Amino acid sequence: MIKVSPSILSADFTKIYEAVKMLENAGADYIHCDVMDGKFVPNITFGQKMVSDLRRHTKLPLDVHLMIVEPERYVMEFAEAGADIISVHVEATIHLNRTLKLIKSAGKKCCVSLNPHTPLNVLDYILEDIDMVLLSSVNPGFGGQSFIPYSIRKAQELKQMIESRGLAVDIEMDGGLGAHNAKLVTDAGVNVIVAGNAVFSAEDPKDIISRLKLEK
Ligand code: DX5
Ligand code: ZN
Numbered sequence: 240m241i242k243v244s245p246s247i248l249s250a251d252f253t254k255i256y257e258a259v260k261m262l263e264n265a266g267a268d269y270i271h272c273d274v275m276d277g278k279f280v281p282n283i284t285f286g287q288k289m290v291s292d293l294r295r296h297t298k299l300p301l302d303v304h305l306m307i308v309e310p311e312r313y314v315m316e317f318a319e320a321g322a323d324i325i326s327v328h329v330e331a332t333i334h335l336n337r338t339l340k341l342i343k344s345a346g347k348k349c350c351v352s353l354n355p356h357t358p359l360n361v362l363d364y365i366l367e368d369i370d371m372v373l374l375s376s377v378n379p380g381f382g383g384q385s386f387i388p389y390s391i392r393k394a395q396e397l398k399q400m401i402e403s404r405g406l407a408v409d410i411e412m413d414g415g416l417g418a419h420n421a422k423l424v425t426d427a428g429v430n431v432i433v434a435g436n437a438v439f440s441a442e443d444p445k446d447i448i449s450r451l452k453l454e455k
Contacts, residue, residue: 242431244302248271268431269300270299272290274307287320300323302322306331310332324347329361350369359400366401371409371410373412377413385415391423394429409430413433417437422453
């Protein structure tokens with residue numbers, strides 16, 4: 240089953256409530272929240288308050304992608320704000336094992352994110368401890384960028400790594416995804432698709448979400 244996690248970053252921030260209701264009606268599985276600090280990535284977006292406000296208005300799981308340095312300083316606050324899945328970048332935290340334990344201690348699903356060039360071997364010793372891997376298929380920082388093609392091989396190799404260990408870790412891909420490449424990435428092993436621009440610029444978001452799930 241393919242899940243779709245539309246990124247609220249592509250919404251009009253003055254109309255977040257409408258965006259959430261639109262996503263619920265369109266069949267979104269999660270709401271992807273791109274938190275950026277202007278340091279780990281060049282852009283600044285929003286923080287815990289956005290997550291807690293979203294929490295009050297939807298039951299959809301909130302899939303929080305922390306693109307911030309030292310995420311360990313904030314994971315508990317995002318957990319308390321109502322995040323369901325918390326993703327931290329391996330490149331941003333020195334003691335990943337400790338950071339993941341923190342996320343788990345808050346009862347949240349933990350996800351490890353990798354920048355496009357970061358090799359999969361960083362996952363070697365922690366794969367058993369995580370619920371999901373997020374593969375950034377663009378240089379994180381902005382919505383609406385072009386998909387980096389080598390992300391396909393990366394997903395295939397990750398899928399193999401997960402299966403060879405008999406694990407059930409989800410593979411989320413994030414950046415530059417749309418109806419044109421959904422089959423390519425899901426064939427490669429991706430089962431959670433993040434989509435910002437593709438969903439929010441669509442005339443019919445419900446149609447695009449079902450295309451991303453390969454239902455059409
Ligand atoms: C990129 C973010 C993505 C992005 C997705 O830095 O992590 O979630 O907003 O947007 P699209 O689908 O437009 O590439
Ligand atoms: Zn993201």
